[in-house]
Amino acid sequence: MAPRHFLELRDLDAATLRAILAVAARIKHAQAGRRRPLHPGRPLAGRVLGLMMEKPSTRTRVSFEVAMLQLGGEVIVLSPRDTQLGRGESIADTARVLSRFLDALVLRTDDTAKLAALVAHSSIPVINGLTARSHPTQILADILTFEEHRGPIAGQIVAWCGDGNNMARSWIEAAPRFGFTLNLATPAALAPDPAVIDWARAQGGSIIVAGNAREAVRGARCVVTDTWVSMSDDPAADRGAILSPYRVDAGLMAQAAADALFMHCLPAHRGEEVTDAVIDGPWSVVFDEAENRLHAQKGLLAWVLGGDDWTTIGDIAA
Ligand code: CP
Numbered sequence: 211m212a213p214r215h216f217l218e219l220r221d222l223d224a225a226t227l228r229a230i231l232a233v234a235a236r237i238k239h240a241q242a243g244r245r246r247p248l249h250p251g252r253p254l255a256g257r258v259l260g261l262m263m264e265k266p267s268t269r270t271r272v273s274f275e276v277a278m279l280q281l282g283g284e285v286i287v288l289s290p291r292d293t294q295l296g297r298g299e300s301i302a303d304t305a306r307v308l309s310r311f312l313d314a315l316v317l318r319t320d321d322t323a324k325l326a327a328l329v330a331h332s333s334i335p336v337i338n339g340l341t342a343r344s345h346p347t348q349i350l351a352d353i354l355t356f357e358e359h360r361g362p363i364a365g366q367i368v369a370w371c372g373d374g375n376n377m378a379r380s381w382i383e384a385a386p387r388f389g390f391t392l393n394l395a396t397p398a399a400l401a402p403d404p405a406v407i408d409w410a411r412a413q414g415g416s417i418i419v420a421g422n423a424r425e426a427v428r429g430a431r432c433v434v435t436d437t438w439v440s441m442s443d444d445p446a447a448d449r450g451a452i453l454s455p456y457r458v459d460a461g462l463m464a465q466a467a468a469d470a471l472f473m474h475c476l477p478a479h480r481g482e483e484v485t486d487a488v489i490d491g492p493w494s495v496v497f498d499e500a501e502n503r504l505h506a507q508k509g510l511l512a513w514v515l516g517g518d519d520w521t522t523i524g525d526i527a528a
């Protein structure tokens with residue numbers, strides 16, 4: 211069987227994405243409150259996931275590690291410092307070698323070409339753990355979170371306010387797959403790649419480029435933002451002048467649907483893209499969203515590593 215790479219949301223059809231979330235939800239409920247892996251529910255026993263993290267990570271790294279442990283598998287974290295990649299060994303040779311040891315690999319890197327090279331030379335599945343371009347594993351958790359709080363996301367309006375960054379791109383790709391309308395409010399200079407919007411529309415997605423943040427949030431059941439300076443950006447960049455009109459504050463949330471949620475992949479820069487009143491306020495589900503990284507990773511790992519019967523991993527504690 212060809213390796214099941216998870217590189218971009220667009221690569222998977224809606225039914226597969228839905229099935230991943232359904233398995234995630236079943237495992238979440240089965241393992242609710244448990245701190246230890248279930249026995250005999252160790253469906254990934256003997257499987258080893260490599261985490262290649264070229265950039266910092268709290269949620270992605272820890273959620274993948276805990277997800278593997280709770281499903282009976284193991285994880286090896288590989289930072290560039292610890293491998294010969296840091297001394298110039300090629301990604302192709304590294305991929306060939308790691309494919310002999312590991313069952314799957316997660317890569318977090320700025321460099322999309324590196325992810326592509328890893329895929330090209332790996333015989334094991336590769337998961338995009340964030341690039342400068344996209345962050346698809348985050349979206350799985352985000353959809354799970356919305357639907358836990360508000361029911362099906364299909365037909366709803368989600369508003370993105372802020373930088374047209376990697377998270378924005380993954381939300382755009384999610385729109386046609388999950389059937390929601392995405393209203394985008396970004397400064398023109400930081401707008402997402404028009405090609406991804408064209409792709410989403412060609413797939414039947416409803417993507418609306420709004421004139422400003424207030425317009426974008428009108429009718430939205432979910433308002434989403436992210437840092438103004440991503441890991442792939444110049445850390446000295448000061449984008450406050452162009453992004454401050456997109457800050458999510460209580461006044462902006464008041465323009466959204468009465469029961470609108472606020473989501474943010476975290477880490478947040480309080481007082482910049484979002485105020486304390488919003489992130490700590492009644493709209494915010496950001497910590498449920500963070501927790502759901504763990505549950506979503508389990509659904510994803512089931513699909514990536516579980517073979518033909520992968521959905522039965524959702525039955526582990528039944
Ligand atoms: N949201 C997210 O991916 O967080 P980390 O950078 O901590 O992994």
Ligand code: NVA
Pocket residue numbers: 340341342345375376377436437439440441442475476477
């Ligand atoms: N857009 C952010 C997301 C962090 C999880 C970044 O790339 O730094």
